[in-house]
Amino acid sequence: MDRNGTARRLIPLAALLAALGAASGDGRAQTGEVVDRTALRVCADPNNLPFSNKAGEGFENKIADLIAAELGVPVRYTWYPQATGFIRQTLRARKCDLVIGIPTANEMLQNTNPYYRSSYVMVYRSGSGITATTVGDPQLKSLRFGVVAGTPPASLLARYGLMDRVRPYQLTVDTRVDSPGREMMRHLAAGEIDVALLWGPIAGYYAKAHNPAFTIVPLRNVPGSPRLRFRFSMGLRFNEPDWKHRLNEFIKNKQAEINTLLLEYGVPLLDDAGEPIRP
Numbered sequence: 456m457d458r459n460g461t462a463r464r465l466i467p468l469a470a471l472l473a474a475l476g477a478a479s480g481d482g483r484a485q486t487g488e489v490v491d492r493t494a495l496r497v498c499a500d501p502n503n504l505p506f507s508n509k510a511g512e513g514f515e516n517k518i519a520d521l522i523a524a525e526l527g528v529p530v531r532y533t534w535y536p537q538a539t540g541f542i543r544q545t546l547r548a549r550k551c552d553l554v555i556g557i558p559t560a561n562e563m564l565q566n567t568n569p570y571y572r573s574s575y576v577m578v579y580r581s582g583s584g585i586t587a588t589t590v591g592d593p594q595l596k597s598l599r600f601g602v603v604a605g606t607p608p609a610s611l612l613a614r615y616g617l618m619d620r621v622r623p624y625q626l627t628v629d630t631r632v633d634s635p636g637r638e639m640m641r642h643l644a645a646g647e648i649d650v651a652l653l654w655g656p657i658a659g660y661y662a663k664a665h666n667p668a669f670t671i672v673p674l675r676n677v678p679g680s681p682r683l684r685f686r687f688s689m690g691l692r693f694n695e696p697d698w699k700h701r702l703n704e705f706i707k708n709k710q711a712e713i714n715t716l717l718l719e720y721g722v723p724l725l726d727d728a729g730e731p732i733r734p
Contacts, residue, residue, distance in 0.1 A: 488697055490697075494531040495553065497530060498535060498541075501630075504637075505656055505659075506537075506556055514717055515555035559688045564690040566689070567688045567689040569686035572684065572687070573687070573722055574683050574685070574723065575607055576673050577650060579650050579669065579670055580644070580646075582667055599621075599648045601621075602622075607682060608683070639651050655723040656717075658671060660721045662721060
């Protein structure tokens with residue numbers, strides 16, 4: 456995803472944890488696993504809604520709570536802004552055992568099976584008269600766009616000759632003080648821009664807080680342009696197969712509950728065929 460910013464198992468985790476505990480030392484010695492068994496140690500951004508914050512209000516916080524409840528342990532956080540150095544300073548430094556949201560196939564760490572799939576979206580005010588479903592629609596040519604610089608939708612705007620209509624938002628920020636997505640949606644609500652092109656989970660979350668409503672259109676991948684749709688997994692260290700298996704079992708067993716949670720946060724979920732998953 457940009458910021459480079461996809462759906463969430465058979466043996467119950469409690470039973471599996473007991474089985475692993477019975478064989479404890481040998482398995483960990485062979486695989487090199489250093490996962491804490493007394494708490495779910497999660498590394499997360501302290502101020503990055505809708506994903507996570509210190510108050511536990513993000514959907515990644517809620518998923519961490521579900522995992523911890525299944526394991527019968529508390530959640531323990533290490534907070535670090537999700538920017539350059541995040542994985543190196545947290546997971547690789549063994550300050551935690553899990554990152555809840557990471558693009559699938561991220562090469563810096565080991566990925567679980569994906570637990571959700573979403574996309575960049577086009578957002579406009581529902582009463583604006585806009586009916587476009589693609590960035591290339593002619594009715595958009597005279598409108599004003601908001602886009603985070605360096606993200607895939609920016610390439611689409613350039614492709615269709617619309618960059619002179621763009622209000623850019625910063626890609627790399629300190630999330631403790633800045634939120635480009637929140638700011639873009641605020642400007643859209645105020646009429647300072649006509650169309651926002653933004654990562655779907657961010658757009659969906661902030662759209663829920665506004666009245667009148669916004670129209671959110673998931674963007675499809677366009678041949679010859681950067682990908683717009685991504686699967687997300689959980690991230691853990693390499694060479695920890697038992698931990699990965701336990702997390703994959705959790706995702707399988709709790710997928711329906713995870714989907715419900717994400718939809719409550721406004722995440723535009725897509726199924727394997729790329730079609731929207733409805734509440």
